[in-house]
Amino acid sequence: MTTGSPTDPGAAAVSGGPAAGVVDLLGLLAYAELIAFFRLAGHADLAPTLSAKGELAALAAVEYEHYRRVHERLTRLGVDPESAMEPFVGPLDAWHARTEPQSWLEGLVKAYVGDGIAGDFYRQVAESADDDTRELVGGVVSENGRAEVIAARVREAVADDPKLAGRLSLWARRLVGEALSQAQVVAAQRVELAALLAGAGGRPAGGSEGAKGAGASDLGAVSRLFARLTDAHTARLEAMGLSG
Amino acid sequence: MTTGSPTDPGAAAVSGGPAAGVVDLLGLLAYAELIAFFRLAGHADLAPTLSAKGELAALAAVEYEHYRRVHERLTRLGVDPESAMEPFVGPLDAWHARTEPQSWLEGLVKAYVGDGIAGDFYRQVAESADDDTRELVGGVVSENGRAEVIAARVREAVADDPKLAGRLSLWARRLVGEALSQAQVVAAQRVELAALLAGAGGRPAGGSEGAKGAGASDLGAVSRLFARLTDAHTARLEAMGLSG
Numbered sequence: 384m385t386t387g388s389p390t391d392p393g394a395a396a397v398s399g400g401p402a403a404g405v406v407d408l409l410g411l412l413a414y415a416e417l418i419a420f421f422r423l424a425g426h427a428d429l430a431p432t433l434s435a436k437g438e439l440a441a442l443a444a445v446e447y448e449h450y451r452r453v454h455e456r457l458t459r460l461g462v463d464p465e466s467a468m469e470p471f472v473g474p475l476d477a478w479h480a481r482t483e484p485q486s487w488l489e490g491l492v493k494a495y496v497g498d499g500i501a502g503d504f505y506r507q508v509a510e511s512a513d514d515d516t517r518e519l520v521g522g523v524v525s526e527n528g529r530a531e532v533i534a535a536r537v538r539e540a541v542a543d544d545p546k547l548a549g550r551l552s553l554w555a556r557r558l559v560g561e562a563l564s565q566a567q568v569v570a571a572q573r574v575e576l577a578a579l580l581a582g583a584g585g586r587p588a589g590g591s592e593g594a595k596g597a598g599a600s601d602l603g604a605v606s607r608l609f610a611r612l613t614d615a616h617t618a619r620l621e622a623m624g625l626s627g
Numbered sequence: 628m629t630t631g632s633p634t635d636p637g638a639a640a641v642s643g644g645p646a647a648g649v650v651d652l653l654g655l656l657a658y659a660e661l662i663a664f665f666r667l668a669g670h671a672d673l674a675p676t677l678s679a680k681g682e683l684a685a686l687a688a689v690e691y692e693h694y695r696r697v698h699e700r701l702t703r704l705g706v707d708p709e710s711a712m713e714p715f716v717g718p719l720d721a722w723h724a725r726t727e728p729q730s731w732l733e734g735l736v737k738a739y740v741g742d743g744i745a746g747d748f749y750r751q752v753a754e755s756a757d758d759d760t761r762e763l764v765g766g767v768v769s770e771n772g773r774a775e776v777i778a779a780r781v782r783e784a785v786a787d788d789p790k791l792a793g794r795l796s797l798w799a800r801r802l803v804g805e806a807l808s809q810a811q812v813v814a815a816q817r818v819e820l821a822a823l824l825a826g827a828g829g830r831p832a833g834g835s836e837g838a839k840g841a842g843a844s845d846l847g848a849v850s851r852l853f854a855r856l857t858d859a860h861t862a863r864l865e866a867m868g869l870s871g
Binding site for chain 1: 658661664665668669671676677678680681684685687688691692694695698708709712713716
């Protein structure tokens with residue numbers, strides 16, 4: 384993705400500022416981390432023990448730190464971070480509203496599945512962006528071993544009570560279905576981001592669609608990217624003792 | 628408070644572990660920070676802008692970091708942090724349940740008043756504890772200039788709409804009234820903590836009451852401590868353009 388073409392999403396815009404796709408990616412990531420922080424913290428009442436509440440707070444604090452780094456990067460790029468986040472407030476809030484966990488285990492599965500699929504998504508999209516963005520995104524979405532801890536907890540719970548497996552598998556399927564549905568909304572509305580996605584989907588971005596919306600070929604590439612994300616999701620379910 | 632008497636709340640217990648009053652103080656502080664983290668984060672829906680949500684997350688993240696430090700200290704002292712926090716879950720949860728902010732401004736006033744009075748309280752009580760505890764508590768409750776920022780926000784809002792002053796002053800009075808009421812409950816139930824409080828209230832701790840409950844003279848000293856806290860609270864209200 385370093386062809387130097389004006390539609391190259393990883394290249395700086397003519398004005399010398401960052402490419403719009405990169406601004407979208409960082410705005411999306413910043414709001415995703417901020418709302419993940421608030422939503423995780425909001426699950427405190429579900430946590431069964433003081434110790435679980437403390438661990439939950441630790442997970443949330445990590446999301447805040449990620450938000451802070453991406454926010455800082457946007458500011459350094461000369462972009463208003465709040466404007467960059469704004470387009471993604473609706474879709475991300477909608478995802479969270481439709482996937483409100485009703486139990487501690489549902490909350491754990493949501494944290495694991497949500498972080499996992501989001502991490503894969505950001506990393507793949509960032510592959511098509513500039514080096515600095517790729518490095519920032521890679522650092523922010525690295526899981527620091529906490530994913531394994533969460534997966535082990537769910538696996539233990541399912542081993543203790545095998546009836547949970549079916550219910551939690553359905554829940555995980557709903558989480559990813561709602562995520563892909565919101566991601567499609569975003570891809571259809573944000574042409575520059577869709578171009579980055581298309582790069583991540585395995586074909587060169589750009590083309591002759593202009594700036595009105597993502598072209599059909601971009602959306603095809605986006606679907607291929609989503610298919611890869613779903614495969615990784617299935618592996619993640621198995622790590623929790625669930626089925627895809 | 629270094630008389631070496633067995634009832635000296637700053638001295639190590641006979642077993643070589645930390646004094647029970649110190650464990651109580653740190654347990655109280657740890658849970659207060661943890662629940663403040665969750666409650667602050669829970670106000671996200673009240674924040675009027677994305678930028679305000681980000682600042683709120685930053686405030687909450689500071690509370691988490693404080694919790695982490697106190698939790699770590701308890702562990703290092705050989706104390707189970709969750710057991711140390713447990714006695715204070717009821718009173719602190721009750722305070723938060725009775726002081727649920729209904730607007731962004733009420734949330735700001737609560738953060739300012741709550742942090743302020745809690746900070747004064749912890750610092751004064753820690754004066755009677757050992758050096759390490761005093762240093763930890765002082766560091767954890769230092770306000771880092773954010774109190775001034777919050778006070779300025781409220782002052783501006785009240786200057787714009789003077790009708791707010793009466794309502795917010797009543798709100799602040801309720802916050803401190805409920806806090807003192809819960810603190811009395813705690814002081815009556817936790818004899819070792821009450822002894823530390825009595826030290827902070829201006830008379831030596833200990834006496835012949837045994838371990839059944841705080842003696843009347845301790846509770847008198849506690850009341851004097853609360854009177855000083857209330858004076859500081861009034862000064863804080865004035866900083867927000869409110870009356871006591």
